[in-house]
Amino acid sequence: MKIIYLTTASTNNDYETIINSCFDISNPSNQNFHNALIRAFGCFHDVEVVSSSLINSEKLTDPTLKRSKSYENHICFNYLPIKNGKINKYITIKKSLNKFLRNQLKIHTKKDILLVIDAMNLTLSSVGQKFAKTHNIKTLGIISDNPNLISNLPHRNKDRLLKLFSKYDYYLCLNENLNSLANKKNKPYLIVNGIFNKANTQNIKEKQKYFFFGGALYEKYGVKTLIHAFLNTGGEYKLLIAGDGPLKEYVVKKATRTRRINYLGTIPQVNLQSYEDNSIANINPRPLTKEFDAYCIPSKVIEYATSKSVTISTYHSILYKTFGSAIIWTKDDEKSLTEIIEKVAEMPSAERNKIISRANNIAEKTYSINKVSLLIKDFLKKVS
Secondary structure: OEEEEEEOOOOHHHHHHHHHHEOOOOOHHHHHHHHHHHHHHHOOOEEEEEEOOHHHEOOEOOHHHOOOEEEEOOEEEEEOOEOOOHHHHHHHHHHHHHHHHHHHHHHOOHHHEEEEEEOOOHHHHHHHHHHHHHHOOEEEEEEOOOHHHOOOOOHHHHHHHHHHHOOOOEEEEOOHHHHHHHOOOOOOEEEOOOOEOOOOOOOOOOOOOEEEEEOOOOHHHOHHHHHHHHHOOOOOOEEEEEOOOOOHHHHHHHHHHOOOEEEEEOOOHHHHHHHHHOOOEEEEOOOOOHHHHHHOOOHHHHHHHOOOOEEEEEOOHHHHHHHHHHOEEEOOOHHHHHHHHHHHHOOOHHHHHHHHHHHHHHHHHHHEHHHHHHHHHHHHHHHO
């Protein structure tokens, strides 16, 4: 079976180039999830990626860094040319993607091709599905979120995504609620709560001990609450924050006014995981809501659980059931976060190491690329 994976993700090296040399920065969580999932598909299948990554866009500050193709772990990433402007961007992607897919039909039979599509991307989803319907090719949609919960997505685009969800032949969803949302006709589906790709990390030259948060800087993700809670603590340690988003200016101001907070900006994944490995603990402060618990899986918690440090997280039903006491759970209010930070800071090394070891073992057995690749292999064997 030939897997053609439509995504916005790139190789990790190309994503690092985007971080350092692009006017805009694509979502790191999206990059990490799909990059790891591509590797999982590639463990047992012939995979080729077609991506609308910014590495082939006009937004790079240095045009010489643009590229149309890269390889990672024997998998070829083909980058579609990206033009500025919504209309030009759509037309260019549609034309280039259709050309690529037509060329694939000259090499492979229709029955041998499976289009795996990031269903959260409106352009890739609509163009990919139209081509698949015209040429009678099977499609698998990756459903990683509820469009209704994406705050910066126009209402009409939310409706369009939801309509496109119903047109896939197969589904890979983060949880059962997302499958119920997307898979109205109960077609074959696979549930994958998450996946991680552990990088080769290094020691951090940070003399003072620190807690760490890396992620999107949104108030709804609990970033302000975390900062306020941390500043209420009295220990001799710092809070390091990495990421980008609407609260960037707020975080920078806080870091300027107190030496206890450092803002690292947006950093490559290998550096991010290095900070995670060398912290006292990594913190997920995202507030618990009914919708969040039902439709979202905080991928950062899974990533933190693979680190060499303790994970502190607000409650999430699926992850609580999976990890139990291997994660330090907290309520999402300021007082609770303050208390748990101080508690973990005073935790004996032996107790901390036991918790870390349990989290690592659970993550490896549940969310590793090897584990997910076996789930994908069995699923595709059943539907082929």
